Amino acid sequence: MTIYNIYIFDRMGTILYQTNWNRLKQSGMSSEEEAKLMYGMLFSIKSFVSKISPLDPKRGFLCYKTSKYALHYYESLTGVKFILNTDITIKNVRDLLHQLYKEIYVEYVVKNTECEMGQPIESELFKLKLDQFIKQHMKSLQ
Amino acid sequence: MSAEDVLFDMLHSEIVSYLVPKSSEDEDLSILEHLGYSCGWRLIERITKELPRYKEELEVLKFICTDFWSCVYKKQVDNLRTNHQGVYVLHDNEFRFFSKLSNGTQYLKSAPKYATFTCGLIRGALENFGISSIVTVEIIRMPSCKFHIQVLPSSS
Amino acid sequence: MSRQNTRLDVKKVNSELFTLTYGAIVSQLMKDYENVEDVNKQLDRMGYNIGVRMVEDFLARTNAGRCYDLRETADKIQYAFKMYLGITPALTNWSAAGDEFSLTFDTNPLTEFVELPDNYQNLKYSNILCGALRGSCEMVQMDVSCWFVQDQLKGDLATELRIKFNKRLEDAIPAGED
Numbered sequence: 179m180t181i182y183n184i185y186i187f188d189r190m191g192t193i194l195y196q197t198n199w200n201r202l203k204q205s206g207m208s209s210e211e212e213a214k215l216m217y218g219m220l221f222s223i224k225s226f227v228s229k230i231s232p233l234d235p236k237r238g239f240l241c242y243k244t245s246k247y248a249l250h251y252y253e254s255l256t257g258v259k260f261i262l263n264t265d266i267t268i269k270n271v272r273d274l275l276h277q278l279y280k281e282i283y284v285e286y287v288v289k290n291t292e293c294e295m296g297q298p299i300e301s302e303l304f305k306l307k308l309d310q311f312i313k314q315h316m317k318s319l320q
Numbered sequence: 321m322s323a324e325d326v327l328f329d330m331l332h333s334e335i336v337s338y339l340v341p342k343s344s345e346d347e348d349l350s351i352l353e354h355l356g357y358s359c360g361w362r363l364i365e366r367i368t369k370e371l372p373r374y375k376e377e378l379e380v381l382k383f384i385c386t387d388f389w390s391c392v393y394k395k396q397v398d399n400l401r402t403n404h405q406g407v408y409v410l411h412d413n414e415f416r417f418f419s420k421l422s423n424g425t426q427y428l429k430s431a432p433k434y435a436t437f438t439c440g441l442i443r444g445a446l447e448n449f450g451i452s453s454i455v456t457v458e459i460i461r462m463p464s465c466k467f468h469i470q471v472l473p474s475s476s
Numbered sequence: 477m478s479r480q481n482t483r484l485d486v487k488k489v490n491s492e493l494f495t496l497t498y499g500a501i502v503s504q505l506m507k508d509y510e511n512v513e514d515v516n517k518q519l520d521r522m523g524y525n526i527g528v529r530m531v532e533d534f535l536a537r538t539n540a541g542r543c544y545d546l547r548e549t550a551d552k553i554q555y556a557f558k559m560y561l562g563i564t565p566a567l568t569n570w571s572a573a574g575d576e577f578s579l580t581f582d583t584n585p586l587t588e589f590v591e592l593p594d595n596y597q598n599l600k601y602s603n604i605l606c607g608a609l610r611g612s613c614e615m616v617q618m619d620v621s622c623w624f625v626q627d628q629l630k631g632d633l634a635t636e637l638r639i640k641f642n643k644r645l646e647d648a649i650p651a652g653e654d
Contacts (some may be wrong), residue, residue, distance in 0.1 A: 189615075191650055218650040249433040255535050255542055256615040257647060280536040288532040289326070291333040292427050295528060304425045324487075326533050327595045328494050335501050338522060355504060359496045367484060379574040387482040391489045422492055 182247065182263040186283070189218045189257025190297050194287075199312060201263075216261065220251065240272060254279050255259045271308055274315060282307050325394070330353070332417065332437060340433045347437045348351070356440020364448035377471065380449045381408050384442060392416075392441075404435075406471035410442075418463035431459045436465075442467060483596060485556070491562065495588045502601060516600045523607020531612035532558070542616075548636050549618065550577055553609065553639075559583050581635040584628065592629050601629055617645040 183198040193213035205212045220239075220270040227239040241250045243266055252260045252275035260275045260283075287293045293301050321329075339352045374380045381406040385397035385468040388411070399411040421427055446453050451471055458466040499626040501522075505627045508522050534540070534556050557579070558564045565579035586602045600606075606622035613620040619642040626632035 189617075189647060191647075214650070217633070221647070221650050250323065256532055257542070257617065260534075282531045284536040286420055288529045289329065291337060292421060292430060295388050300426075301422075307422070323533070323537065324494070324562065327526075327530070327560045328490065329529055330495060331494065331501075334522045334526050335497070337525070338501070339504070345648075351504065355497075355500045356518060358500055359493060362496050363489070367489055367517050370485075371483070390482045391486050392493060396499070405544045419625050 179267040179316060180265040181268075182265075184308075184312070185213060185216055185259075186209070186299070187213075187220075187261075188319055189259075190296060192296055193219075193298065194258075195304075195308075197305075197308075199316075205258055217259075220259065221309040229235070249316075250275060251275060254281065254283075258283065258309040267315055278308070278311060321394070329417070333434075336437070346384065347433065349433060352436045353440040353443075356437035356442075357444035358435075358440075359447045360441035360444025360446075362444075363441075364400075364445045368448070374449065377406075377451060378402070380451060381469070384445060385410055388445065393418065393465065395419075406473075408469040408471070410467040410469065414463045415465035417464060418459075420461040424456050424461055428462070429461060432457060435459065436463055439467065441468065446471075483542075483566045491585060492588075495585055497588060498586050498604070500537075502599075506596070506599070512596060513599045516603050519600065519603035520607035520610075523604035523609075524605070524611035525615075527608035527611025528615050530560070530608060534612070535616075546574055546577070549613070549641075550639075553579065556612075561645075568636075569638075576638065576640045578625065579637045579639065581628075581637070584635050587629050587635075590629060597630060600624055600627075602627070602635070609639060614645065619643045619645055 181199050182201045183196065185196045188192040188194050193210070196209060196213060207215075209247055223242075224239045224311050228235045239251055243249075243250055246266070248264055248268070248271075250262045250264065250271040252262075252272055254260075258279065260278060262271060262275060264271060282304065286301060286307050287299055288295075290304070293304070295300055299305075335355065336352065339351060339355070340347050371383075374383060381400065381402070385400045389395070389397050389410075393412065393416045395412070395414065397410045397412045399409075401411075402408075403411045415435070415438075417438070418431065421431070421434065435457040439457055443453055443455045446455075446469070452474065453472055454470045456468045458468060502515070502519070505518050506512075517628045534552075537559070538552075538555070539606065540552060543552060554565060554567055563581060563583060563585060564634060565632050567577055568580045569576075569578040571577070584602060586605070590601060592601065600618060602624070606624070609622045610620060621640045623638055624636065624639050626634055626636040628635045
């Protein structure tokens with residue numbers, strides 16, 4: 179399985195971090211523009227999904243899939259949003275994202291006072307741990 | 321790490337940010353050191369009733385590196401060196417307050433403020449055992465940290 | 477270096493260190509500010525900063541789900557006090573509308589060795605707790621107010637912290653949309 183890229187937004191819609199692993203095609207816009215577009219899409223799709231739902235939507239928007247890739251969405255109760263683009267074979271990405279929130283974001287962003295909340299993440303230690311986490315899961319989920 | 325330890329980490333960080341604001345031009349770490357000192361002194365005052373009395377300076381230093389350190393910093397000091405003339409170097413390879421900060425030299429400039437409370441804590445603890453000292457910190461690559469203790473000749 | 481574990485009572489030493497450290501920062505603030513009201517505000521602000529981070533640790537640790545009413549939130553707050561401070565405050569004095577309640581403490585680890593001098597009767601010694609609750613709740617989209625109504629440090633029988641739910645907070649709307 180393949181993980182292409184990740185976006186992390188805070189609850190105010192600020193892009194905290196984005197990075198690529200095996201992304202073959204770029205969007206052709208600046209990363210700021212791309213992040214803005216992504217947040218806008220998520221905002222709309224979330225509100226659409228819960229409005230149109232014929233049942234109580236409980237968890238709301240989780241993922242969408244095309245013939246080529248899947249976009250997975252996980253939001254912590256504090257409104258931190260994790261978006262992971264993967265190939266379409268991969269399962270249980272929600273659990274993976276929850277684990278990423280717990281073990282990487284909370285440990286290396288929240289507990290690092292030098293990382294100001296709501297500001298783009300600069301910590302090299304965070305970047306390293308995230309990279310290790312994703313690569314390890316790409317291997318184990320194969 | 322237990323929930324109580326997380327709470328202490330967060331209180332410590334918040335105290336550091338209050339006493340040493342990011343914007344400050346020349347950092348004054350003395351208040352932070354003094355705060356650690358008073359905590360170290362009082363803590364020893366409260367916990368040594370159950371302990372044997374140490375006669376030798378080296379015994380006290382060993383107590384700090386083993387019992388005290390594993391209590392507060394969740395592991396023992398990795399290495400204790402001395403020149404047998406009142407200079408001791410405590411080396412912690414994975415210092416508690418650096419473990420989430422960096423595994424290298426990023427944030428190296430801000431690193432000393434996260435070790436200053438501990439410098440004071442050591443100095444205060446030693447003082448309560450009757451050992452006056454100066455404690456400084458040396459940081460080259462996080463999360464590793466070295467505390468240099470210079471014991472001062474007793475005035476009495 | 478010997479591999480023996482500590483001969484100290486780890487829990488006790490750490491809780492005493494926590495209490496002493498908190499006491500030390502309160503005394504420092506009293507030196508830094510002339511006005512006690514400013515000390516109270518600063519304690520609240522420090523609590524807020526801790527709360528906004530602490531809540532993430534709490535959620536990560538407990539895998540807690542979303543609360544659907546204030547009673548559920550109250551239970552979680554009670555549980556958080558147990559986890560982080562080792563005390564279980566009672567949930568009391570619910571308002572008829574269910575939008576206000578109190579946390580009542582028999583013991584308060586922050587004030588264990590503390591006696592307030594007479595000239596500090598206006599000091600809200602544990603005000604950091606109010607800030608921490610406000611900060612944590614705000615992160616889970618709840619705007620709340622918190623304040624002490626009774627304090628054992630001031631001779632009251634119990635320590636009572638009041639929490640009032642004000643409103644829900646919404647996600648930020650992306651720029652250019654409404």
